Amino acid sequence: MNRRLALVGLLAAPLGARAGAQREEPLMDSMRSALSASIAQAAPPRPKFDDTEARMAYLRWLGAMSERLKKRKTETQIRIEFLETVWYEARRAGLEPSLVLGLIQVESGFRKYAISTAGARGYMQVMPFWTRAIGDGNASGLFHMQTNLRFGCVILRHYLDVEKGDLYLALGRYNGSRGRAEYPNAVFASRRQWLLPGEK
Numbered sequence: 001m002n003r004r005l006a007l008v009g010l011l012a013a014p015l016g017a018r019a020g021a022q023r024e025e026p027l028m029d030s031m032r033s034a035l036s037a038s039i040a041q042a043a044p045p046r047p048k049f050d051d052t053e054a055r056m057a058y059l060r061w062l063g064a065m066s067e068r069l070k071k072r073k074t075e076t077q078i079r080i081e082f083l084e085t086v087w088y089e090a091r092r093a094g095l096e097p098s099l100v101l102g103l104i105q106v107e108s109g110f111r112k113y114a115i116s117t118a119g120a121r122g123y124m125q126v127m128p129f130w131t132r133a134i135g136d137g138n139a140s141g142l143f144h145m146q147t148n149l150r151f152g153c154v155i156l157r158h159y160l161d162v163e164k165g166d167l168y169l170a171l172g173r174y175n176g177s178r179g180r181a182e183y184p185n186a187v188f189a190s191r192r193q194w195l196l197p198g199e200k
Contacts (some may be wrong), residue, residue: 031056047088061087063100063198072110085146089157091155095160098199100153103171106183113143118176124152 049055065083066076072113073079090100106113107125120127121142128139130151140149159170172178 001045012048038130044104058087061097061196065097065194068105068194069110082145085149089146089153092150093157095153095156096191098174098191098194099187100156102187102189103152103156103174105190105193106186112145112148122148122152124148124155126151126155130155 057090066079069079085098087097103125104110108123112123115121115176116125126142126148131139133139156174159173163169168184169178171184175183177183
């Protein structure tokens with residue numbers, strides 16, 4: 001009987017996520033304005049390419065990542081839309097899509113509705129204070145795929161800039177564990193799973 005109650009309790013508990021207790025830091029007005037502008041752009045357009053080679057490289061990436069993600073996202077259309085958005089938002093923020101996929105794997109396990117014990121939400125485990133700091137204040141919007149990916153990529157880019165390009169420190173700051181190795185090492189390890197053959 002006790003085992004059954006424990007199992008019911010486990011099944012009823014919300015799925016947790018790995019996000020740390022990222023701290024809200026004061027932003028200068030100019031930084032707040034720049035970050036607000038970064039999240040305000042409309043939905044991503046279909047990617048456009050200057051040449052056939054770039055388009056083919058993108059399609060190879062999309063096919064390879066779709067195959068790798070199939071066990072976690074079984075519906076083809078949802079999986080492709082997710083990957084297209086990851087690619088677009090990562091590139092828009094000047095990040096590698098493989099890094100963003102590695103971060104999502106560590107933060108939420110690719111669960112759209114993941115909530116951490118610290119209150120971070122969605123795929124990239126964005127803390128709700130960011131919606132007040134640079135968004136419209138609607139924290140429930142962080143469960144919208146593109147909104148979450150846009151916030152997450154913009155925030156990580158911001159931390160990379162703050163840390164003068166040091167990805168190790170930026171990842172620690174993103175997770176609220178700056179200076180500790182566990183989180184950046186986990187993201188770096190996960191990132192390797194999302195690289196194409198020949199990428200480093």
